[in-house]
Amino acid sequence: MIRTRIAPSPTGEDIHIGNLYTAYINWAYAKKMGGKFIVRIEDTDRTRLVEGAEQKILSTLNAYGIKPDESVEVGGEFGPYRQSERLSLYKEYAEELVSKNKAYYCICSRERLTEVREEMKAQKIVPKYDKYCLGRQDEVKRKIGAGAECVVRLNVPANQEVVFNDLIRGEIKINTNNLDDQVLLKSDGYPTYHMAVVVDDYLMKISHVIRAEEWISSTPKHILLYQAFGWELPIFAHLPILRNPDKSKLSKRKNPVWASWYLEQGFLPNAVLNYLALMGWSHPEEKELFDHEEFIKEFTLERVRAVGPIFDIKKLEWMNGQYIMKMDDSNLKAQILEMYQDKKLDEVIVEKSVPLIKERIKKVNQYWDIAGFLFERPESFEKDLSDQKDILTSVAETLKTVESWTTENIGEAMQEVAQEKDIPFGKFFMTIRIAISGKKISPPLNDSMEILGKEECVERLMKVVNS
RNA sequence: GGCCCCGUCGUCUAGCGGUUUAGGACGCCAGGUUCUCAUCCUGGAGAUCACGGGUUCGAAUCCCGUCGGGGUCACCA
Numbered sequence: 001m002i003r004t005r006i007a008p009s010p011t012g013e014d015i016h017i018g019n020l021y022t023a024y025i026n027w028a029y030a031k032k033m034g035g036k037f038i039v040r041i042e043d044t045d046r047t048r049l050v051e052g053a054e055q056k057i058l059s060t061l062n063a064y065g066i067k068p069d070e071s072v073e074v075g076g077e078f079g080p081y082r083q084s085e086r087l088s089l090y091k092e093y094a095e096e097l098v099s100k101n102k103a104y105y106c107i108c109s110r111e112r113l114t115e116v117r118e119e120m121k122a123q124k125i126v127p128k129y130d131k132y133c134l135g136r137q138d139e140v141k142r143k144i145g146a147g148a149e150c151v152v153r154l155n156v157p158a159n160q161e162v163v164f165n166d167l168i169r170g171e172i173k174i175n176t177n178n179l180d181d182q183v184l185l186k187s188d189g190y191p192t193y194h195m196a197v198v199v200d201d202y203l204m205k206i207s208h209v210i211r212a213e214e215w216i217s218s219t220p221k222h223i224l225l226y227q228a229f230g231w232e233l234p235i236f237a238h239l240p241i242l243r244n245p246d247k248s249k250l251s252k253r254k255n256p257v258w259a260s261w262y263l264e265q266g267f268l269p270n271a272v273l274n275y276l277a278l279m280g281w282s283h284p285e286e287k288e289l290f291d292h293e294e295f296i297k298e299f300t301l302e303r304v305r306a307v308g309p310i311f312d313i314k315k316l317e318w319m320n321g322q323y324i325m326k327m328d329d330s331n332l333k334a335q336i337l338e339m340y341q342d343k344k345l346d347e348v349i350v351e352k353s354v355p356l357i358k359e360r361i362k363k364v365n366q367y368w369d370i371a372g373f374l375f376e377r378p379e380s381f382e383k384d385l386s387d388q389k390d391i392l393t394s395v396a397e398t399l400k401t402v403e404s405w406t407t408e409n410i411g412e413a414m415q416e417v418a419q420e421k422d423i424p425f426g427k428f429f430m431t432i433r434i435a436i437s438g439k440k441i442s443p444p445l446n447d448s449m450e451i452l453g454k455e456e457c458v459e460r461l462m463k464v465v466n467s
Numbered sequence: 468g469g470c471c472c473c474g475u476c477g478u479c480u481a482g483c484g485g486u487u488u489a490g491g492a493c494g495c496c497a498g499g500u501u502c503u504c505a506u507c508c509u510g511g512a513g514a515u516c517a518c519g520g521g522u523u524c525g526a527a528u529c530c531c532g533u534c535g536g537g538g539u540c541a542c543c544a
Contacts, residue, residue, distance in 0.1 A: 218539080
């Protein structure tokens with residue numbers, strides 16, 4: 001049974017877009033293999049914990065349609081799925097390691113640790129803990145018994161090659177001399193990431209650890225742990241990390257990174273996911289637009305590249321525009337109403353406007369800019385119309401005579417005026433467009449005027465004339 | 468700096484020894500359709516496949532080196 005997982009930490013505002021990417025891959029892979037996708041909350045860093053973050057992460061994931069088979073919310077047989085509720089487990093396993101001499105207690109002060117590291121740095125050697133406590137465990141244990149604060153450290157063996165096969169990158173080899181005696185259990189009783197992932201991935205029977213590239217260098221520590229416990233290794237696959245335009249790791253200083261931000265901007269969940277799917281992976285037939293079903297069908301880990309792709313919001317916008325164009329009108333209408341719920345928009349007008357703006361907006365939040373004039377009279381005009389009052393008056397008078405207020409009739413009536421006055425269509429319609437919408441750019445004029453209604457159109461024209 | 472990963476148009480990528488004068492997509496430019504914009508259609512610019520050595524009849528594709536970029540070196544994940 002294939003089991004994948006993501007392990008977000010509630011230490012930010014929301015789930016990071018890079019984590020959403022990892023989540024989508026993990027989810028799709030589990031679906032493809034008929035396995036299970038698990039969401040586990042890694043809330044072991046009490047100092048960086050953000051109130052409400054866990055809930056936000058879960059709800060954003062849900063908004064994107066990435067539903068876990070097991071999680072803190074839906075439960076599952078391998079719970080609890082929140083690490084802060086598994087503390088005794090880690091402690092137990094850490095002690096097992098100590099008893100096997102694979103780990104040891106350490107009571108060194110932070111001052112001493114930084115001192116040691118500084119000195120090593122000065123000598124230009126890899127800064128590592130010097131195993132000072134390892135050689136005097138009896139004394140250390142006595143002091144702990146007397147109340148000394150302690151941590152548990154992994155006893156990393158010297159000069160040993162740790163080799164593992166990464167499904168995306170092939171064989172990766174690291175010598176243990178480059179590894180520090182990682183803290184496993186912190187003095188506050190919480191495990192570190194390294195301890196917790198290994199224990200939980202094992203206990204939760206995770207078969208494939210699919211995570212970002214930044215974890216490659218700590219994978220040997222994890223492998224050492226698996227070996228110390230005598231557990232079978234999962235399969236590792238390290239995904240490329242998404243980058244800022246300057247190629248550094250995607251960060252909030254240089255890019256919007258919270259997954260919900262994209263939703264708030266009017267990006268569609270499936271468009272974002274579709275775009276993300278193309279980061280490092282390509283469809284065998286080079287298709288760019290595909291749904292979940294097709295992605296699940298075609299995705300393979302072997303096909304993902306190891307290069308870090310730059311997150312290009314321009315292409316995401318294009319893709320979102322494609323999704324909007326293909327969307328059902330009723331669905332788009334609902335999205336618009338939701339986006340502008342504060343404005344309490346007239347549903348009928350929104351519905352009528354959808355076909356007009358569908359291929360003109362790339363994000364739902366561009367709706368107001370292009371169609372706002374259907375709900376409110378323009379307060380300013382992008383072009384001065386004071387020398388056009390004669391034309392506007394004629395048009396208003398003609399429009400009044402239109403019996404059946406349809407797009408065609410409105411168009412014909414206005415064309416007649418233009419011909420009568422001998423004004424080129426381009427110039428003529430631009431004048432009307434600005435009088436009606438206030439803008440040089442608008443959805444098709446006749447259709448917009450039909451939506452507005454005869455009375456409103458005439459009033460708008462006359463308002464300009466009388467100003 | 469040590470260790471690890473990576474290196475095809477500005478960006479996302481196809482390519483897995485010969486079908487390649489390196490293909491597609493976004494973006495950009497030009498033209499067409501059009502009362503604006505957008506859509507749509509057509510065309511264009513844009514990559515000496517980072518560089519240098521090999522291997523081979525033949526390399527973007529295999530090997531080595533160099534350079535460049537990134538990641539990581541915490542009682543953070």
